[in-house]
Structure formats: structure tokens, C-alpha cells
Amino acid sequence: MSSASPPMPRCSWAEGDPIMAAYHDAEWGRPQRDSRALWEMLMLEGFQAGLSWRTILLRREGFRAAFSNFDPVAVAAYGPDDVTRLMADARIIRARAKIEATIGGARAYLAMQDKGEEFSGFVWGMAGGKPIRGDGVTLAAQSPLSHEISKALKARGFKFVGPVIVYAWMQAVGIVDDHAAYCFCRQAS
Template identity: 60%
Template structure:
């Protein structure tokens, strides 16, 4: 008989979450476009379970054309209506509009020579930080500061709780529970 791996509390009951936890959550992401996609997915997750977003992730990728900021930045009202009619994604007008706004803000940063990954990682001195081993903590000083900085650059739907969850997911903050097999050191 196999002994189940000791995982973070949130990932102990569902095979979909096991796979995500074991292979993606908390793995440091340095690619700007991937960081941006993950921020958008975390924004859509607000108020919902992460499992819901995981099950709809491929539909989101299809609906938002692979999360290409250059394509999404051009979206207009007909695209918003198309997305609102897509039952494969979370149909929130506010979150869809925020995604378009965030694509434009991302591209503005790029146009100004500001690399999104370098910007994000600068909030942790370019190193993953180990929090207190409580993946249930909804905020962090880094998430609070980055949330404000993103808003100053024109991003929306990036409050401190969303940003902290995103930093955890992207391995910028290592917040695996202290008993989790993925926590190192």
C-alpha cells in the first residue's frame, strides 16, 4: 500500500489539485508571458475555488487566444460579448474587462522597456522567499507592495489577496505548508 504524499492542506482531497500542486504550484516562474497568464487566471479565481479555474484553464486559453497580450489588448465590445457567451470560462464582465486592461498595461510596460518578470521578481530581490509555511495566509508585504505598483501601471483586479495568491502559485513566495513534501529547506 502506498502512503499518500504529505501535501499542503488545500491540495489533499482532489486529484486535479494534486497534479497542479505537485508539478506547478510554487515552482518559480521567470517567463513574463507565463507570469501574466497566471495573474489573469488568479484574477478570475477571485471568489471561486481554484479547482474551478484548473478545470477551465484550457477553455480560458482557447477563449483568450493563448493569453497573447498583443491580441487581447485589441479586444472590443464584440470580443467581450463573445467571452460572456462562452460557457467554458468564468463569465464575469468585470474580470474580462480587467483582462483587456491588463493586457494593455503589460504591453505599455514592454513598450517602455520594462520586463514584466524582472519587475515582479524585484519585489523579492530576484529570489524566491520562504514565508512562514502557511499556504492559507491571504496576504504578504510583497503582495501588498506589488499590488500597488501594478495598479500604478494601469492594472486592475490585482488586489493584495489576488497578488499574494499569484506570488505563491508562481513560486515567488514559497508558501508550502511546513509538512508538505514540496517545501524545501
């Protein structure tokens, strides 16, 4: 007779898919405070627009390879030849507007740094410095804060940062804790 314990309950969107479950258990909703990692996730959320997050997860290593491991200095230096190269790279989502938005996003990120505005401090400051805990029942697609952050990012030159994309990013990087009330990740936080 097996003494294995039953699987821990997780958010329903992550059940039944080992890739999504692993992402949920190890990353989603965990507070991220590293500026470069926050920027990378924001860029990936932009690529996800209109697609499933699973598609992005399956291609994440390809994105990292194609975009110089999301080094903002390297990506900001990309020019037309790099856009052409990326448009031919089957490891990523080959959408010119999203590729150009990522290059522009690197430039915007560096412009913020040049002005003394650290990306992590900027976004976490707008959120009050700590995760915002959802009610564990409602899964919103956007919020007043995602509208505010979206507007601030756009003012700094970012693209593909509408309030829905920003809210999904806020959930992914733990600015918002939207784990279900029954989820072991919520219960652990």
C-alpha cells in the same frame, strides 16, 4: 504483499482531490520566470476572485482558447465584439468586469514592455530576485510585499490585482514558497 511506498505528504488543501493534487505537485509554488506565463496566472487569479481555484483549473483550457492562449498582443487588440463573444463563452467565467480587466491587463503588460519594463524582471525584482520562503506553518492571505506589488500593478493600469489576489498569485508562481513544513514540495526546494 505490495511494496508500494506510502503517498508523499503534500499541503492539506491539495489532499483528496486529484485535480488539486496534480496542480500542487507540478505547478503551485514553483518559481515561474516567464513573463507571459506570469501574466496569464495573474489574469486567472483575477478571475478566481470569489471562486475556488479548482473552478479555474477546470476551465483553464477554455480560458486559454477564449483568450488567444493569453497572447498579450492578441488580447490587447480585443474590442467590444470580443467582450460580447467572451460574455457568451460558457468555457470561462463570464464576468464582464474580469473580462475587461484581462483586456486592460494585456494593454498594461504591453505598455510596460514598450517602456522597457519586462514583467518578470519587474515582479521578481520587487521580491528581491528569489523566492521568499514562508515559515511552513502560517498561511497568510496577504503581505506587505503583496500590497506593494498590488499598488505598483494598479499604477500601471492593472485591475483585479488587490493584495489578496496578488498574494495568491505570488504563491502560485513561486515568488512565495508557502508549502507546509511537512510537504514534499517544500522539502524538495
